[in-house]
Amino acid sequence: MRLFIAVQVPEFVKALASTIKDELSTAGADIKWVEHENYHLTIKFLGEVERKEIVNIREKLKEAAQVSTPFDLAVSRSGCFPGRNRPRVLYLGITGQTHMAEELARRIDAGLIQLGFEPDHRRRFHLTLGRFRSQNNKEKLLDLADNLQHEMERKFHVDQFHLMESQLSKHGPVYKVLETIKIS
Numbered sequence: 001m002r003l004f005i006a007v008q009v010p011e012f013v014k015a016l017a018s019t020i021k022d023e024l025s026t027a028g029a030d031i032k033w034v035e036h037e038n039y040h041l042t043i044k045f046l047g048e049v050e051r052k053e054i055v056n057i058r059e060k061l062k063e064a065a066q067v068s069t070p071f072d073l074a075v076s077r078s079g080c081f082p083g084r085n086r087p088r089v090l091y092l093g094i095t096g097q098t099h100m101a102e103e104l105a106r107r108i109d110a111g112l113i114q115l116g117f118e119p120d121h122r123r124r125f126h127l128t129l130g131r132f133r134s135q136n137n138k139e140k141l142l143d144l145a146d147n148l149q150h151e152m153e154r155k156f157h158v159d160q161f162h163l164m165e166s167q168l169s170k171h172g173p174v175y176k177v178l179e180t181i182k183i184s
Contacts, residue, residue, distance in 0.1 A: 002166045003049045003178070005061065005108060006040040007101075009127065010156050013075055014039045017092060020078070020148060021129050024090070027141035030134040031090065038175055041073075041094065041125055043105050043161060046117060053115070054163070058179050060111030061163060065181045068107060070159035071100035075127060078145040087138060090145070091126035096155065101125055104161070104183070159183050 009017075018036045025033065049057070073096040080087035094101075102123070109119045132138065163179040 001049050001051055001054075002168070003046040003054075003057070004164050004166060005043040005046070005161060006164050007043065007073075007158050007161050008177075009039055009041060009075075013127070013154055013156055016075065016154055017127060017129060020092070020145075023148070024129070024141055024144055027137050027144050029132070029137040029141035031130040031132050031141070032172075033130040034128050035172060038173065039127055040164075040175070041101075041127060043101075044108055044112070044117075044120055046112075054178065056115055057112065057163065058181075060115060061108060061161075061179070061181045064104060064107035064111050065161070065183045068104045068183050069100060070157060070183050071097035071104075072155055072157050073097065073101060073125070074153045074155040076153060078129070078148065079126075080132075080142065081124075081126075084142055086135065087132050087142070089126075089131055090129045090141070092129060094125040094127065095153070098125055101158070 014036055017039050021033050073094050076093040076095045079091055079093055081089040105120065105123055113119055160180055160182045162177045165176045165178050167174045167176065
Protein backbone atom coordinates (compact mmCIF):
# COMPACT_ATOMS: atom_id res chain seq x y z
CA MET A 1 0.00 0.00 0.00
CA ARG A 2 1.29 3.46 -0.92
CA LEU A 3 0.61 5.70 2.08
CA PHE A 4 0.98 9.32 3.11
CA ILE A 5 -0.22 11.59 5.92
CA ALA A 6 -2.09 14.74 4.92
CA VAL A 7 -4.40 17.57 5.87
CA GLN A 8 -7.51 17.73 3.71
CA VAL A 9 -8.15 21.35 2.72
CA PRO A 10 -11.71 22.74 2.82
CA GLU A 11 -13.80 23.02 -0.33
CA PHE A 12 -13.33 26.80 -0.60
CA VAL A 13 -9.55 26.28 -0.80
CA LYS A 14 -10.02 23.58 -3.45
CA ALA A 15 -12.29 25.95 -5.39
CA LEU A 16 -9.64 28.69 -5.30
CA ALA A 17 -6.95 26.25 -6.43
CA SER A 18 -9.16 25.03 -9.28
CA THR A 19 -9.90 28.60 -10.40
CA ILE A 20 -6.19 29.41 -10.40
CA LYS A 21 -5.40 26.17 -12.25
CA ASP A 22 -7.99 27.03 -14.91
CA GLU A 23 -6.47 30.49 -15.42
CA LEU A 24 -2.90 29.19 -15.54
CA SER A 25 -3.75 26.39 -17.94
CA THR A 26 -4.31 29.05 -20.64
CA ALA A 27 -0.50 29.46 -20.79
CA GLY A 28 -0.25 26.13 -22.59
CA ALA A 29 2.57 24.86 -20.39
CA ASP A 30 3.35 21.14 -20.39
CA ILE A 31 2.08 20.43 -16.89
CA LYS A 32 0.10 17.61 -15.27
CA TRP A 33 -2.54 19.36 -13.17
CA VAL A 34 -3.74 17.99 -9.84
CA GLU A 35 -7.42 17.05 -9.89
CA HIS A 36 -9.80 19.14 -7.75
CA GLU A 37 -10.65 16.28 -5.38
CA ASN A 38 -6.95 15.52 -4.78
CA TYR A 39 -5.86 18.88 -3.32
CA HIS A 40 -4.29 18.38 0.12
CA LEU A 41 -1.29 19.35 2.26
CA THR A 42 1.16 16.50 2.66
CA ILE A 43 2.61 16.15 6.13
CA LYS A 44 4.67 13.06 5.36
CA PHE A 45 4.98 10.60 2.49
CA LEU A 46 5.47 7.05 3.77
CA GLY A 47 5.75 5.19 0.46
CA GLU A 48 5.05 1.48 0.14
CA VAL A 49 3.90 0.02 3.46
CA GLU A 50 2.67 -3.47 4.29
CA ARG A 51 -0.93 -3.63 5.51
CA LYS A 52 0.14 -5.20 8.83
CA GLU A 53 2.13 -2.03 9.68
CA ILE A 54 -0.95 0.21 9.62
CA VAL A 55 -1.98 -0.59 13.21
CA ASN A 56 1.37 0.66 14.57
CA ILE A 57 1.34 3.70 12.28
CA ARG A 58 -2.15 4.66 13.49
CA GLU A 59 -0.99 4.39 17.09
CA LYS A 60 1.99 6.72 16.50
CA LEU A 61 -0.23 9.23 14.68
CA LYS A 62 -2.72 9.26 17.55
CA GLU A 63 0.11 9.77 20.05
CA ALA A 64 1.38 12.79 18.07
CA ALA A 65 -2.14 14.24 17.83
CA GLN A 66 -2.76 13.90 21.59
CA VAL A 67 0.10 16.26 22.42
CA SER A 68 -0.62 18.73 19.61
CA THR A 69 -2.97 21.70 19.35
CA PRO A 70 -5.26 22.69 16.45
CA PHE A 71 -3.97 25.57 14.34
CA ASP A 72 -4.89 27.95 11.52
CA LEU A 73 -3.28 28.06 8.09
CA ALA A 74 -3.89 30.04 4.90
CA VAL A 75 -3.05 29.61 1.24
CA SER A 76 -0.84 32.32 -0.21
CA ARG A 77 1.00 33.18 -3.41
CA SER A 78 2.06 30.67 -5.99
CA GLY A 79 5.60 29.42 -6.39
CA CYS A 80 7.59 26.55 -7.84
CA PHE A 81 10.11 23.94 -6.73
CA PRO A 82 13.04 23.84 -6.95
CA GLY A 83 13.13 27.27 -8.65
CA ARG A 84 12.12 29.29 -11.70
CA ASN A 85 15.01 28.10 -13.88
CA ARG A 86 13.93 24.44 -13.97
CA PRO A 87 10.61 24.17 -12.14
CA ARG A 88 9.19 20.72 -11.44
CA VAL A 89 6.26 21.56 -9.12
CA LEU A 90 3.87 24.52 -9.23
CA TYR A 91 2.22 25.20 -5.87
CA LEU A 92 0.29 27.57 -3.63
CA GLY A 93 2.27 28.48 -0.52
CA ILE A 94 1.00 28.08 3.02
CA THR A 95 1.15 30.76 5.71
CA GLY A 96 -0.35 31.19 9.16
CA GLN A 97 0.61 29.05 12.14
CA THR A 98 3.07 26.99 10.10
CA HIS A 99 5.27 26.58 13.18
CA MET A 100 2.45 24.54 14.76
CA ALA A 101 2.05 22.47 11.59
CA GLU A 102 5.80 21.89 11.65
CA GLU A 103 5.65 20.85 15.31
CA LEU A 104 2.91 18.33 14.52
CA ALA A 105 5.02 16.99 11.64
CA ARG A 106 8.07 16.66 13.93
CA ARG A 107 6.00 14.72 16.46
CA ILE A 108 4.72 12.44 13.72
CA ASP A 109 8.29 11.94 12.49
CA ALA A 110 9.50 11.12 16.01
CA GLY A 111 6.91 8.37 16.39
CA LEU A 112 7.38 6.93 12.92
CA ILE A 113 11.17 6.84 13.27
CA GLN A 114 10.57 4.27 16.02
CA LEU A 115 8.85 2.13 13.36
CA GLY A 116 11.77 2.41 10.95
CA PHE A 117 10.63 5.33 8.78
CA GLU A 118 13.09 8.02 7.74
CA PRO A 119 12.62 11.57 9.09
CA ASP A 120 11.77 14.40 6.69
CA HIS A 121 14.59 16.92 6.52
CA ARG A 122 13.28 19.23 3.80
CA ARG A 123 9.64 19.91 4.51
CA ARG A 124 7.81 22.95 3.12
CA PHE A 125 4.04 22.97 3.44
CA HIS A 126 2.35 23.71 0.13
CA LEU A 127 -0.64 22.81 -2.01
CA THR A 128 0.52 21.31 -5.30
CA LEU A 129 -1.29 22.68 -8.36
CA GLY A 130 0.64 20.64 -10.92
CA ARG A 131 3.89 19.01 -11.99
CA PHE A 132 5.89 20.13 -15.02
CA ARG A 133 6.39 17.40 -17.63
CA SER A 134 8.71 19.63 -19.67
CA GLN A 135 9.82 23.26 -19.72
CA ASN A 136 7.58 24.21 -22.69
CA ASN A 137 5.84 27.57 -22.09
CA LYS A 138 7.06 27.63 -18.47
CA GLU A 139 7.92 31.37 -18.58
CA LYS A 140 4.47 32.25 -19.85
CA LEU A 141 2.88 30.20 -17.06
CA LEU A 142 5.16 31.60 -14.33
CA ASP A 143 4.56 35.18 -15.49
CA LEU A 144 0.82 34.52 -15.43
CA ALA A 145 1.15 33.05 -11.91
CA ASP A 146 3.07 36.14 -10.74
CA ASN A 147 0.18 38.36 -11.83
CA LEU A 148 -2.73 36.49 -10.29
CA GLN A 149 -5.33 38.90 -8.97
CA HIS A 150 -7.05 36.64 -6.45
CA GLU A 151 -7.46 37.27 -2.75
CA MET A 152 -4.97 34.59 -1.75
CA GLU A 153 -5.06 34.67 2.03
CA ARG A 154 -7.84 32.08 2.44
CA LYS A 155 -7.65 30.96 6.06
CA PHE A 156 -8.70 27.56 7.33
CA HIS A 157 -8.64 25.70 10.64
CA VAL A 158 -6.78 22.42 11.06
CA ASP A 159 -8.06 20.15 13.83
CA GLN A 160 -7.48 16.78 12.17
CA PHE A 161 -5.27 15.00 9.68
CA HIS A 162 -5.52 11.76 7.74
CA LEU A 163 -3.65 8.58 6.96
CA MET A 164 -4.20 8.27 3.21
CA GLU A 165 -3.70 5.58 0.62
CA SER A 166 -2.66 6.55 -2.90
CA GLN A 167 -3.79 4.10 -5.56
CA LEU A 168 -2.15 4.77 -8.90
CA SER A 169 -4.29 4.35 -12.00
CA LYS A 170 -3.92 5.20 -15.67
CA HIS A 171 -6.05 8.31 -15.02
CA GLY A 172 -3.87 9.50 -12.12
CA PRO A 173 -3.81 8.86 -8.38
CA VAL A 174 -6.94 8.03 -6.40
CA TYR A 175 -6.72 8.96 -2.72
CA LYS A 176 -8.56 7.08 0.00
CA VAL A 177 -8.79 8.09 3.67
CA LEU A 178 -7.80 5.13 5.85
CA GLU A 179 -7.95 6.93 9.19
CA THR A 180 -8.92 10.39 10.44
CA ILE A 181 -6.97 11.55 13.49
CA LYS A 182 -8.34 14.43 15.59
CA ILE A 183 -5.81 16.86 17.05
CA SER A 184 -6.43 17.27 20.79
